[in-house]
Structure formats: structure tokens, C-alpha cells
Amino acid sequence: MDCVITFRTRRDYRLYRSFIRSASKNLFVSGSSYELIKGIADFLLSRTDLRPKIGIICGSGLGSVATILDVKKEFSYSEIPHFPRSTVPGHAGKLLFGYMGNVAVMCMQGRVHFYEGYDLVKCVMPVRVMKLCGVTHIIMSNAAGGVNEKYNVGDIMIVKDHVNFLGLGGLNPLRGPNDDRWGPRFVALNKAYDQWMRKKAKELASQYQQQGSRTTFHEGVYAVVGGPNFETVAELRMLRKMGIDAVGMSTATEAIAAHHCGMTVFAFSLITNKCVLEYDVEEMPNHEEVIESGLKQESLVKDWVSSLVQAVGNQWLMHTEKGCNGLD
Numbered sequence: 001m002d003c004v005i006t007f008r009t010r011r012d013y014r015l016y017r018s019f020i021r022s023a024s025k026n027l028f029v030s031g032s033s034y035e036l037i038k039g040i041a042d043f044l045l046s047r048t049d050l051r052p053k054i055g056i057i058c059g060s061g062l063g064s065v066a067t068i069l070d071v072k073k074e075f076s077y078s079e080i081p082h083f084p085r086s087t088v089p090g091h092a093g094k095l096l097f098g099y100m101g102n103v104a105v106m107c108m109q110g111r112v113h114f115y116e117g118y119d120l121v122k123c124v125m126p127v128r129v130m131k132l133c134g135v136t137h138i139i140m141s142n143a144a145g146g147v148n149e150k151y152n153v154g155d156i157m158i159v160k161d162h163v164n165f166l167g168l169g170g171l172n173p174l175r176g177p178n179d180d181r182w183g184p185r186f187v188a189l190n191k192a193y194d195q196w197m198r199k200k201a202k203e204l205a206s207q208y209q210q211q212g213s214r215t216t217f218h219e220g221v222y223a224v225v226g227g228p229n230f231e232t233v234a235e236l237r238m239l240r241k242m243g244i245d246a247v248g249m250s251t252a253t254e255a256i257a258a259h260h261c262g263m264t265v266f267a268f269s270l271i272t273n274k275c276v277l278e279y280d281v282e283e284m285p286n287h288e289e290v291i292e293s294g295l296k297q298e299s300l301v302k303d304w305v306s307s308l309v310q311a312v313g314n315q316w317l318m319h320t321e322k323g324c325n326g327l328d
């Protein structure tokens with residue numbers, strides 16, 4: 001059905017046109033435009049002298065990674081304009097600026113997830129804020145269920161690749177008009193998880209094993225699902241058949257946004273529960289167990305992440321001769 005709108009004056013017409021333009025723009029960018037994110041980065045940088053090079057995102061129960069920081073400035077998400085707020089237990093909702101050794105770091109103690117009701121553009125907003133604060137390397141962590149039958153609770157999986165079930169269904173943080181200031185319209189993801197960082201992380205992990213640690217490290221494929229429900233037996237059987245090693249509800253979308261804007265990405269999963277692929281068993285996954293598993297691996301994870309940060313710092317020094325103390 002055609003609809004004809006008539007305007008009494010040219011001014012009415014102009015007002016209507018600008019309303020439609022801004023409405024359609026907002027429909028796509030959901031209040032997360034480049035300018036808005038630049039405003040958030042400027043807000044943060046005007047309140048600290050520290051200029052971070054490495055960004056860290058702590059997943060469920062992994063917030064203790066932040067405690068290895070020598071914190072210089074702390075923001076609660078609620079005091080940062082337009083910043084999304086974590087609503088999930090185990091995600092403190094704090095943004096910290098500080099040092100790990102001599103490396104300047106920006107750390108999110110907790111993230112936001114799609115299932116909390118945020119759209120994906122909002123979920124990746126903090127990653128883009130990090131980019132505009134100067135972060136070049138990002139380390140993402142998450143709690144995940146072990147789909148691979150060899151994986152046990154407490155194991156650590158370095159993410160080699162992901163399967164983005166949200167993205168395959170059309171839910172992608174890059175959906176909508178592309179802003180070239182972030183990156184290209186079509187982005188290749190076959191090298192999304194940085195090879196050098198994965199190699200370094202594996203080298204560091206092998207030292208724990210030589211020292212007799214019982215923690216097993218793997219490298220594998222992470223699948224992101226929408227959540228918040230844990231998966232059904234049928235879904236998990238499908239994931240295992242597809243070659244998925246661990247399943248979670250975050251990270252992959254953040255990794256896409258980070259890679260899109262040119263950051264070097266490293267991600268790892270702490271296996272917090274063994275996925276239940278049988279019907280006639282008592283175990284059921286739950287969020288309390290997820291958080292508890294994170295706490296149990298606290299000290300090793302902190303040590304490993306901190307060594308990886310130092311390794312990136314040393315490499316940075318070799319290549320730029322500038323160091324990454326964030327003061328240059």
C-alpha cells in the first residue's frame with residue numbers, strides 16, 4: 001500500500017527528513033558510533049596518565065587476573081558514560097588501568113554478554129574503547145564447558161579458532177553500515193587468533209608441566225552460543241561431532257571486533273565444567289560451579305597471563321625500542 005505524506009512547509013519537510021536519517025542511523029549503530037566511543041576513550045584518558053598497550057578481559061570467575069595489576073586508576077562501569085554494565089555474578093564491572101611489571105595494561109574485570117539483553121554492537125563496545133585508548137594486543141578469557149571428551153575441569157584451552165553460532169545465524173557485531181575507521185567491510189578471520197601469541201603461551205604453559213603442574217593445556221576450537229541456558233544433550237552431541245572442543249557464551253564476538261579494528265588477539269578458555277552428553281546422569285552444569293572452578297585455578301592463570309604480558313612487552317621492546325610502559 002502506497003502512503004503519501006504531505007508537508008505544510010519546507011521546514012517541516014527538512015525536520016522530517018533529518019528525523020528519518022537519524023532514526024535509521026541509530027537503528028544500526030545503537031548508540032555505539034565511532035564518535036561516541038572516541039568520547040568514552042577521551043573521558044578515560046583524561047583521567048589517567050597511563051597509556052595502555054595491552055587489554056585484558058576477565059571472564060566468569062576469572063576476575064582475579066586483575067589482581068596482578070599495580071592499579072593506577074579504577075573506574076566502575078556505571079561511572080563511565082554510555083558504557084554497558086555487567087549484570088552477571090562473577091563479573092565485577094570494573095575497568096582498571098595499571099601495570100603488569102613494566103607493561104601498561106587496561107583490564108576489564110567482567111564483561112557483558114548478548115544474553116543480558118545487550119545487542120552485539122554494545123557487547124563489543126569495550127573492545128573498541130580499548131582500541132581508541134591505544135591498546136594493540138588484547139587477551140580475552142572465558143569460562144567454557146568442555147565438549148572434547150579429553151577435556152577436564154581445570155584444563156586450559158588456548159583458542160585456535162572459533163565457530164560463531166550467532167554469526168552463522170546473522171548476528172554479528174559488524175552488521176550494519178561499516179565505519180572504515182574501525183576496519184574493512186569484509187574481514188578475513190582465518191588468522192583471527194594470533195599465531196605468535198599462541199606459540200608463546202604454549203611455551204610458557206610447557207614450563208608449568210616441566211615443574212610438575214597437574215594443569216593440562218590444550219589448543220582448540222571454541223564455539224559461541226547465545227545462552228543463557230546451558231546446552232541440551234542433543235546440542236552438545238552435535239557440537240562434539242562438529243569438532244568443537246569447548247562451548248561458551250562470549251569471546252568470539254569480541255575477537256571479531258578486535259581483529260576487525262586491527263588488534264592482535266589472544267583468547268583462552270578455562271574449562272569450568274565437563275559438558276554432559278548423556279541423558280541418564282545426575283550432573284547438571286550451573287554458574288556457581290563455573291565461578292568456583294575459576295577460583296581454583298586462580299594462581300596458575302594469574303602467573304601464566306602475567307608471563308604472557310611480559311613476553312609481549314619484551315617483544316614490543318625489541319621491535320619498537322620504545323618499551324610499553326605507556327609513558328611514551
Ligand SMILES: O=P(O)(O)O[C@@H]1C[C@H](O)[C@@H](CO)O1
Pocket residue numbers: 058059060061088111113141142143144227248249250251286287290
Ligand atoms: O564471560 P564468560 O564467557 O566467561 O562467561 C561464561 C558464559 C556465561 O556467561 C557464564 C555461564 O556460567 O560463564
